[in-house]
Amino acid sequence: AQKVTQAQTEISVVEKEDVTLDCVYETRDTTYYLFWYKQPPSGELVFLIRRNSFDEQNEISGRYSWNFQKSTSSFNFTITASQVVDSAVYFCALIRGEKLTFGTGTRLTIIP
Amino acid sequence: DGGITQSPKYLFRKEGQNVTLSCEQNLNHDAMYWYRQDPGQGLRLIYYSQIVNDFQKGDIAEGYSVSREKKESFPLTVTSAQKNPTAFYLCASSNTIGELFFGEGSRLTVL
Numbered sequence: 759a760q761k762v763t764q765a766q767t768e769i770s771v772v773e774k775e776d777v778t779l780d781c782v783y784e785t786r787d788t789t790y791y792l793f794w795y796k797q798p799p800s801g802e803l804v805f806l807i808r809r810n811s812f813d814e815q816n817e818i819s820g821r822y823s824w825n826f827q828k829s830t831s832s833f834n835f836t837i838t839a840s841q842v843v844d845s846a847v848y849f850c851a852l853i854r855g856e857k858l859t860f861g862t863g864t865r866l867t868i869i870p
Numbered sequence: 871d872g873g874i875t876q877s878p879k880y881l882f883r884k885e886g887q888n889v890t891l892s893c894e895q896n897l898n899h900d901a902m903y904w905y906r907q908d909p910g911q912g913l914r915l916i917y918y919s920q921i922v923n924d925f926q927k928g929d930i931a932e933g934y935s936v937s938r939e940k941k942e943s944f945p946l947t948v949t950s951a952q953k954n955p956t957a958f959y960l961c962a963s964s965n966t967i968g969e970l971f972f973g974e975g976s977r978l979t980v981l
Contacts, residue, residue: 788932791967795970801958801960801977802973802974803972804972805970806969831895849912853968857915857918858970862913
């Protein structure tokens with residue numbers, strides 16, 4: 759069985775602060791993919807990043823960065839210099855084969 | 871533009887009625903999915919289809935039915951057997967490397 763845990767249900771930070779969203783996963787498979795999705799108030803999930811289990815290199819995309827550590831089964835997401843437009847629910851997900859397992863999401867609120 | 875189209879966006883249903891949610895994609899993806907989202911529970915898989923005329927139950931398939939007669943279409947029927955159907959429903963399709971692309975969702979409310 760596979761499981762994704764996002765322990766932070768809600769986070770609020772003041773604009774321009776950095777914030778890290780945690781994601782811990784469980785799987786017995788050695789080959790899998792991890793994802794982050796953003797769900798703004800409109801409801802549609804927006805793909806942010808995909809990482810395979812053999813690639814532990816951290817990635818940076820603008821203000822977004824991801825830290826993948828297999829040793830701790832974590833795939834954390836950091837937003838630097840947060841903006842109000844970053845307010846959304848963020849989901850971490852694990853896929854193996856055809857089955858995608860989502861975490862319960864973290865609601866991020868950026869306070870102007 | 872390529873994407874996933876779900877309709878209707880909002881739907882109200884009386885108890886005991888079946889309702890069908892539409893999902894169409896023009897991304898030429900083989901795989902399609904239906905998820906249910908409830909507050910605090912993330913997304914849970916209802917049904918998925920890897921190919922036309924074939925589909926599999928997900929984690930919470932009871933009270934739901936689907937069909938996959940065309941590659942582009944994967945409608946979901948919420949039957950009267952579903953005990954708590956009020957929720958936000960998301961349809962998705964995936965490419966060959968497992969990236970899911972989601973529609974805007976359909977919010978179903980049972981009156």
